[in-house]
Amino acid sequence: MTDSPGTERAVLDRDGLGALVRELRARGHTVVGPTVRDGAVVLDEIDSADRLPFGWGVEHEAGRYRLRPREDGAAFAHSAGPQSWKAYLHPQRLREWTADREADGRITVRAEEPARVSYAFLGVQPCDLRAIAVQDRVLGGGAYTDEGYRGRRARAFLVVAECTEPGATCFCVSMGTGPGAPGDAAYDLALTEVVDDGGHRFLVRAGSPAGAEVLAALPRRPADGATAEAAREAVADAATRMGRTMPGTDLHALMAGTLEADRWDDVASRCLTCGNCTMVCPTCFCTSTEDVGDLTGDHAERWRRWESCFDLDFSHLPGGPVRSSGRSRYRQWLTHKLGTWHDQFGSSGCVGCGRCIVWCPVGIDITEEAAALDREWSARTLPPTAPAEPGDARGRSPGRTGP
Amino acid sequence: MTDQEPRPRPRLGVFKFASCDGCQLTLLDCEDELLPLADEVEIRHFLEASGAVAPGPYDLSLVEGSITTPEDARRIRQVRADSRHLVTIGACATAGGVQALRNFADVEEFTRTVYATPEYISTLATSTPVSAHVPVDFELRGCPIDRGQLLEVVTAYLSGRRPDIPDHSVCFACKRRGTVCVTVAHGTPCLGPVTHAGCGAICPAFGRGCYGCFGPARSTNLPAYIPVLRRDGMDERDVTRFLRTYNAAAFEEPSVRESRP
Numbered sequence: 001m002t003d004s005p006g007t008e009r010a011v012l013d014r015d016g017l018g019a020l021v022r023e024l025r026a027r028g029h030t031v032v033g034p035t036v037r038d039g040a041v042v043l044d045e046i047d048s049a050d051r052l053p054f055g056w057g058v059e060h061e062a063g064r065y066r067l068r069p070r071e072d073g074a075a076f077a078h079s080a081g082p083q084s085w086k087a088y089l090h091p092q093r094l095r096e097w098t099a100d101r102e103a104d105g106r107i108t109v110r111a112e113e114p115a116r117v118s119y120a121f122l123g124v125q126p127c128d129l130r131a132i133a134v135q136d137r138v139l140g141g142g143a144y145t146d147e148g149y150r151g152r153r154a155r156a157f158l159v160v161a162e163c164t165e166p167g168a169t170c171f172c173v174s175m176g177t178g179p180g181a182p183g184d185a186a187y188d189l190a191l192t193e194v195v196d197d198g199g200h201r202f203l204v205r206a207g208s209p210a211g212a213e214v215l216a217a218l219p220r221r222p223a224d225g226a227t228a229e230a231a232r233e234a235v236a237d238a239a240t241r242m243g244r245t246m247p248g249t250d251l252h253a254l255m256a257g258t259l260e261a262d263r264w265d266d267v268a269s270r271c272l273t274c275g276n277c278t279m280v281c282p283t284c285f286c287t288s289t290e291d292v293g294d295l296t297g298d299h300a301e302r303w304r305r306w307e308s309c310f311d312l313d314f315s316h317l318p319g320g321p322v323r324s325s326g327r328s329r330y331r332q333w334l335t336h337k338l339g340t341w342h343d344q345f346g347s348s349g350c351v352g353c354g355r356c357i358v359w360c361p362v363g364i365d366i367t368e369e370a371a372a373l374d375r376e377w378s379a380r381t382l383p384p385t386a387p388a389e390p391g392d393a394r395g396r397s398p399g400r401t402g403p
Numbered sequence: 404m405t406d407q408e409p410r411p412r413p414r415l416g417v418f419k420f421a422s423c424d425g426c427q428l429t430l431l432d433c434e435d436e437l438l439p440l441a442d443e444v445e446i447r448h449f450l451e452a453s454g455a456v457a458p459g460p461y462d463l464s465l466v467e468g469s470i471t472t473p474e475d476a477r478r479i480r481q482v483r484a485d486s487r488h489l490v491t492i493g494a495c496a497t498a499g500g501v502q503a504l505r506n507f508a509d510v511e512e513f514t515r516t517v518y519a520t521p522e523y524i525s526t527l528a529t530s531t532p533v534s535a536h537v538p539v540d541f542e543l544r545g546c547p548i549d550r551g552q553l554l555e556v557v558t559a560y561l562s563g564r565r566p567d568i569p570d571h572s573v574c575f576a577c578k579r580r581g582t583v584c585v586t587v588a589h590g591t592p593c594l595g596p597v598t599h600a601g602c603g604a605i606c607p608a609f610g611r612g613c614y615g616c617f618g619p620a621r622s623t624n625l626p627a628y629i630p631v632l633r634r635d636g637m638d639e640r641d642v643t644r645f646l647r648t649y650n651a652a653a654f655e656e657p658s659v660r661e662s663r664p
Contacts, residue, residue: 037583038582038583038588038610039583039588039589040588042583063586063587063631064590065584065587066588067588082581082587082588092578092579093579269624269627270624270627271624271627272572272628273622273623274571274572274595275572275575276574276578276584276596279574279575279578279579280578290567291564292555292558293558294439294558295436295439295554295557295558295561296439296443297561297562305579306575306578306579310571310622311569311571311622312570312571313569313570313571326622326624359584361574361584361596361631362627362628362630362631
């Protein structure tokens with residue numbers, strides 16, 4: 001909650017939030033925010049703050065999600081929903097190029113120009129802010145940059161809503177990704193919703209020059225001590241109400257050390273390999289290419305679509321899928337997310353949003369699986385009665401990393 | 404190309420066995436693509452479209468329907484012999500169809516009950532997929548098949564590539580199109596997590612659970628999912644009926660089937 005130099009903290013009321021949406025739209029942004037549809041708080045394009053889910057909360061459990069009315073009328077007191085912002089920054093299907101055979105037989109290939117849409121995301125929770133930062137490293141940086149992603153991301157205006165109402169499946173505290181928006185995170189505005197005897201209001205601070213400019217255009221009042229204190233308390237209190245905790249062990253080492261654990265068989269007996277966890281994960285980024293042609297063969301297109309490591313085709317090589325068992329696919333997902341992601345991208349791939357727990361039809365819980373692996377690992381690495389033979393099946397030996 | 408010799412067009416045959424004709428109708432329903440298709444292939448056998456038939460061999464044969472009679476069993480072998488590339492279309496041809504419910508019952512009892520003169524009925528005790536009788540080059544799922552997928556199979560055949568027909572779960576399609584999960588958010592029984600994608604996840608988009616029209620996905624774990632169906636209000640009989648619809652026994656692993664009364 002430290003102020004960035006040169007920025008003010010202010011208080012918006014509900015009308016101020018409405019003005020924020022209007023201001024963002026006036027600046028040419030497509031405003032996307034949470035709204036209620038089909039029994040869930042989903043993300044959608046909104047033309048007015050009235051479409052925000054005022055008075056709706058959410059009840060989460062493993063494999064279960066229900067909307068619950070809230071008496072306080074809060075707009076941002078719902079933790080992670082079925083979608084994440086990647087649906088906008090990293091769309092599920094994109095055309096990459098088209099090719100046409102001309103009458104003279106020449107083939108012309110045209111790269112697809114990415115749409116110049118400029119999003120404003122309203123109500124980005126801190127876990128999701130971290131997820132965007134993770135995808136920035138994966139897709140927007142490094143040796144293989146997705147220019148389309150980078151453009152969408154560069155044009156996006158992020159309005160954070162600090163989390164004051166974590167769900168039963170949330171564990172951002174143990175991942176170090178929430179519930180507040182840290183001062184060093186990249187965002188434009190950060191809101192903290194306060195509903196108490198002093199009214200329904202939003203403590204707001206700017207995190208960028210663009211954010212400060214927008215804030216300056218809104219009807220607001222200077223932050224008062226009571227609102228600032230209530231906001232600080234709401235976020236601090238949220239930190240104590242996480243429904244889940246990721247084990248405090250070194251997860252990178254745990255994943256590398258448990259490749260042959262019995263737990264993988266256990267989770268594979270429950271896993272449907274349906275792929276929901278990867279689709280709802282705000283950091284999962286894998287895609288596959290899809291070549292389509294017309295009946296004449298004179299027109300072809302290449303598309304890119306979301307792919308999942310739970311799809312057998314994902315690891316299809318000439319001899320068939322490399323990861324044919326559910327065990328090897330779940331293990332691939334978890335060890336990448338919590339382990340080798342560090343090697344590849346310098347952070348964990350998990351931000352503790354809990355979506356994979358909620359939207360798994362059978363309620364497989366990533367924190368529970370990590371804890372079980374940790375128990376199994378500890379039991380095996382604690383001083384055994386006799387030293388282990390090299391190359392035994394404990395899974396800590398080198399060379400036993402294949403699926 | 405007008406000055407050149409017309410290139411020989413691949414010869415297409417469309418054949419029907421025990422089925423409702425809905426999958427063949429999907430081909431006729433291709434509308435805008437139907438005339439271009441007729442330019443690219445020579446339609447030599449397609450009784451639903453034309454009574455004019457030409458003999459084989461056929462380069463590409465689309466086969467609808469399951470094998471339910473001794474005559475079917477003979478004829479499918481002839482179709483196979485006449486076809487360079489044989490693609491089955493729809494749940495009947497790939498899994499036996501709804502008529503494979505007979506596989507769990509006594510067909511003689513059915514014929515005695517239904518027909519005034521059951522001795523006129525010549526039928527097999529089972530309804531089986533084409534692949535149970537002859538080698539099949541590709542199986543297109545669905546009850547009925549999806550128009551876009553059918554065109555993809557034909558287009559891929561014409562360009563000599565593998566059709567892009569993903570065999571993952573319907574959940575992929577729901578998540579891609581932004582449909583809220585009807586099982587997780589509403590407690591609606593849905594076969595999506597164990598069902599082969601291809602329809603575009605139509606039913607959940609309208610708040611209904613998936614009926615499993617496309618049969619099992621290539622990778623499933625049905626025993627792990629049955630407790631969820633039970634939790635959402637289905638008793639043992641409901642679960643069995645839910646699974647045994649258009650694809651009859653296809654969903655049920657033998658171990659599951661054996662454990663069921």
